[in-house]
Amino acid sequence: MVNSDMGIKVDRNKVALLAGVSSATVSRVFNHPEKVNKDKRETVLKAAKELNYKPNINAAILARGINGKILLLDNNKLLKYDSSNSYYYSWLYVDLLNQIRDVLKGTVYELVISNLEDLKIQDSFDLRDFDGIICFDIDDIDDLSLVRESGIPYVFGHHVREIPLTNKLFTDNYYGGFLQARFLRETGHIKTIYITGMLNKLNAHKERYNGFSDIYSCKNHLLIEGRVGKDGGEESIRTVIDKIESKEYTAIAAVNDLTAIGIYFELMKRGISIPEDVSLIGYDNLPFTNLLPKRLSTIDIKIGQLYKQSAINLLSIIRNGTNEMPGNFKPSLIRGQTVSRNKEIL
Amino acid sequence: MVNSDMGIKVDRNKVALLAGVSSATVSRVFNHPEKVNKDKRETVLKAAKELNYKPNINAAILARGINGKILLLDNNKLLKYDSSNSYYYSWLYVDLLNQIRDVLKGTVYELVISNLEDLKIQDSFDLRDFDGIICFDIDDIDDLSLVRESGIPYVFGHHVREIPLTNKLFTDNYYGGFLQARFLRETGHIKTIYITGMLNKLNAHKERYNGFSDIYSCKNHLLIEGRVGKDGGEESIRTVIDKIESKEYTAIAAVNDLTAIGIYFELMKRGISIPEDVSLIGYDNLPFTNLLPKRLSTIDIKIGQLYKQSAINLLSIIRNGTNEMPGNFKPSLIRGQTVSRNKEIL
DNA sequence: TTGTAAGCGTTATCAA
DNA sequence: TTGATAACGCTTACAA
Numbered sequence: 001m002v003n004s005d006m007g008i009k010v011d012r013n014k015v016a017l018l019a020g021v022s023s024a025t026v027s028r029v030f031n032h033p034e035k036v037n038k039d040k041r042e043t044v045l046k047a048a049k050e051l052n053y054k055p056n057i058n059a060a061i062l063a064r065g066i067n068g069k070i071l072l073l074d075n076n077k078l079l080k081y082d083s084s085n086s087y088y089y090s091w092l093y094v095d096l097l098n099q100i101r102d103v104l105k106g107t108v109y110e111l112v113i114s115n116l117e118d119l120k121i122q123d124s125f126d127l128r129d130f131d132g133i134i135c136f137d138i139d140d141i142d143d144l145s146l147v148r149e150s151g152i153p154y155v156f157g158h159h160v161r162e163i164p165l166t167n168k169l170f171t172d173n174y175y176g177g178f179l180q181a182r183f184l185r186e187t188g189h190i191k192t193i194y195i196t197g198m199l200n201k202l203n204a205h206k207e208r209y210n211g212f213s214d215i216y217s218c219k220n221h222l223l224i225e226g227r228v229g230k231d232g233g234e235e236s237i238r239t240v241i242d243k244i245e246s247k248e249y250t251a252i253a254a255v256n257d258l259t260a261i262g263i264y265f266e267l268m269k270r271g272i273s274i275p276e277d278v279s280l281i282g283y284d285n286l287p288f289t290n291l292l293p294k295r296l297s298t299i300d301i302k303i304g305q306l307y308k309q310s311a312i313n314l315l316s317i318i319r320n321g322t323n324e325m326p327g328n329f330k331p332s333l334i335r336g337q338t339v340s341r342n343k344e345i346l
Numbered sequence: 347m348v349n350s351d352m353g354i355k356v357d358r359n360k361v362a363l364l365a366g367v368s369s370a371t372v373s374r375v376f377n378h379p380e381k382v383n384k385d386k387r388e389t390v391l392k393a394a395k396e397l398n399y400k401p402n403i404n405a406a407i408l409a410r411g412i413n414g415k416i417l418l419l420d421n422n423k424l425l426k427y428d429s430s431n432s433y434y435y436s437w438l439y440v441d442l443l444n445q446i447r448d449v450l451k452g453t454v455y456e457l458v459i460s461n462l463e464d465l466k467i468q469d470s471f472d473l474r475d476f477d478g479i480i481c482f483d484i485d486d487i488d489d490l491s492l493v494r495e496s497g498i499p500y501v502f503g504h505h506v507r508e509i510p511l512t513n514k515l516f517t518d519n520y521y522g523g524f525l526q527a528r529f530l531r532e533t534g535h536i537k538t539i540y541i542t543g544m545l546n547k548l549n550a551h552k553e554r555y556n557g558f559s560d561i562y563s564c565k566n567h568l569l570i571e572g573r574v575g576k577d578g579g580e581e582s583i584r585t586v587i588d589k590i591e592s593k594e595y596t597a598i599a600a601v602n603d604l605t606a607i608g609i610y611f612e613l614m615k616r617g618i619s620i621p622e623d624v625s626l627i628g629y630d631n632l633p634f635t636n637l638l639p640k641r642l643s644t645i646d647i648k649i650g651q652l653y654k655q656s657a658i659n660l661l662s663i664i665r666n667g668t669n670e671m672p673g674n675f676k677p678s679l680i681r682g683q684t685v686s687r688n689k690e691i692l
Numbered sequence: 693t694t695g696t697a698a699g700c701g702t703t704a705t706c707a708a
Numbered sequence: 709t710t711g712a713t714a715a716c717g718c719t720t721a722c723a724a
Contacts (some may be wrong), residue, residue, distance in 0.1 A: 014654050033634070044438050054472050054475075056475055058407050058408045058414065059408050062402070062404045062408055067404065069456070087633065088637070090437060090440040090441075090633075090635060091436060093440050094440065095436075095457065101459060101460070105464070105470050110415070110456070110458050111456075112457070113447060114447070124452075126400050129400075158676050230637055240490060245564075256639075261637055265638075265639045268614075269639065287433065287434060288634050288637065291576055291604075291607055291634065293611045293615065295533065305390075336374070
């Protein structure tokens with residue numbers, strides 16, 4: 001007690017001395033407790049407690065020949081106000097961060113955050129300083145090569161085809177689109193409008209649409225390809241405002257929440273009530289949507305859970321060299337208040 | 347080249363061998379380059395490059411007797427949907443994170459994130475594993491004692507009085523409230539409504555109000571103390587809706603953006619136009635406010651910059667044992683679109 | 693089951 | 709200005 005309180009360094013040797021064992025035994029008590037006699041183990045633990053002993057992680061790491069660090073590598077698009085839309089996703093980032101930390105909590109690994117920009121331009125750090133890499137939102141094939149060629153175990157959350165499935169964890173966009181459609185159909189909507197970005201530009205958009213159109217055939221939905229985001233949503237909805245006012249279409253699905261928000265406010269401005277006049281469902285479940293006058297119906301991509309699983313997978317790759325976990329992550333429906341039963345058909 | 351590409355370990359000794367110097371000289375080249383002969387320095391650097399040598403940070407840290415880690419300790423209120431309001435501040439968290447990382451980039455320190463809950467309940471980690479602690483949004487005096495008693499250098503971003511000024515960095519709430527008021531006065535508003543939480547409950551609220559009422563005397567503003575947040579804003583504004591409709595009061599200031607958003611939507615619902623019928627200004631500059639139909643006028647607390655400065659201060663404390671930097675951080679005005687010139691007096 | 697001792701890759705002191 | 713060399717605190721063969 002006194003020792004530690006006085007700030008005098010207490011290491012394995014001091015504990016060993018007090019417990020009357022060798023320092024190797026102390027080490028074993030902490031790393032392979034099953035390999036040491038129960039009585040001795042307790043004596044050591046007692047001595048350690050008395051001395052307020054705390055293992056030095058860095059020394060352990062050095063002795064083990066590892067780095068003790070997992071890298072969360074992001075594309076640093078977050079927080080760039082100008083590249084606008086991705087900025088708002090930083091909200092989800094904290095969730096993801098916490099989930100990954102949760103997985104790493106019991107391990108020797110510490111989570112370190114960095115981004116591609118620092119890696120490439122400044123080379124202020126080296127991938128070799130890490131035992132594993134979790135890529136967040138990295139979709140450029142060249143960027144990925146950088147990671148793959150480092151030889152460090154990695155996992156990856158997107159859709160580049162060249163990546164082995166083992167290292168990949170992705171949100172099931174098809175299923176998400178399907179959920180949107182199924183919800184609208186269940187609430188009695190016959191004819192719907194689907195608002196998205198240019199489908200040939202982004203695979204995720206295409207997949208979400210495929211899931212949606214699996215339920216709503218071409219005759220039963222109107223597809224609008226345009227810009228995404230708040231402004232895009234406003235623009236797109238204007239082109240079909242007459243078809244909403246005429247009640248020809250009774251529900252709208254958007255490819256993401258930001259676009260849905262543009263639609264939401266544009267309709268509001270024109271005195272069209274949601275969901276009384278038209279139903280609306282988004283995609284992503286940005287926390288923002290919970291602050292709207294009517295809580296937006298949307299799809300929760302559960303990004304925190306997705307990256308939690310990716311951290312688990314990474315650990316498995318580091319330890320076993322491989323990983324058997326699922327790579328496919330299913331989103332879920334948030335019912336919200338912006339979709340209501342279609343009264344036109346009652 | 348070959349060596350490193352083949353994954354064979356290359357350390358100081360290999361570099362020393364190739365450069366024809368001792369390993370101590372190699373070490374000096376990297377740590378105290380001024381202490382080594384220029385020619386030799388270049389030879390060493392060349393050899394290091396050729397071998398693709400990378401210093402082992404953990405070994406350095408161990409030898410130096412430091413931990414190589416700075417802790418960002420938060421109160422883990424973020425991400426708790428139920429404790430609602432703080433949840434939305436996670437948006438700002440990413441900003442702060444990036445800024446701190448930016449400061450630490452040139453140092454041996456890595457940023458590690460953790461929270462009080464893990465520290466107290468699980469004791470899954472030990473404050474002694476860190477060289478410095480940045481406390482984020484920790485306002486409980488007992489929690490702070492934990493940090494202070496660890497003896498580790500720390501900085502701290504709030505208003506507990508017992509903390510020495512050196513270790514404290516705070517946002518100037520008085521000035522922020524003053525900015526709100528000055529902006530409203532400049533745009534010609536004579537009588538205003540100030541909506542806040544219970545003033546005796548939270549010092550920050552009190553300070554903001556003091557700044558505001560420094561410009562608007564009691565006769566010129568109506569103070570509403572109530573619940574904060576979206577619901578609170580809705581409630582509070584309802585109690586004075588007649589005074590807004592009658593144009594007796596032409597502008598509203600809210601203690602924070604979440605409250606302002608409640609006010610915003612409640613007014614919208616009642617057909618009161620912002621800023622045509624009444625002006626509105628919030629506080630915090632949550633990114634959210636940029637997505638509203640009219641971009642909310644608000645006060646930017648610049649939390650990223652604040653924590654950047656706090657990281658700089660912490661480094662100064664670690665290195666010099668003390669710190670001379672300013673502890674007071676001034677927010678700035680975001681003009682937005684929800685405050686307009688008061689036409690009543692034109 | 694336990695102890696001895698050789699690393700792990702640095703830093704830094706002390707002589708030269 | 710340089711080179712030996714002793715830490716740094718731990719892990720882990722290997723031997724006992």
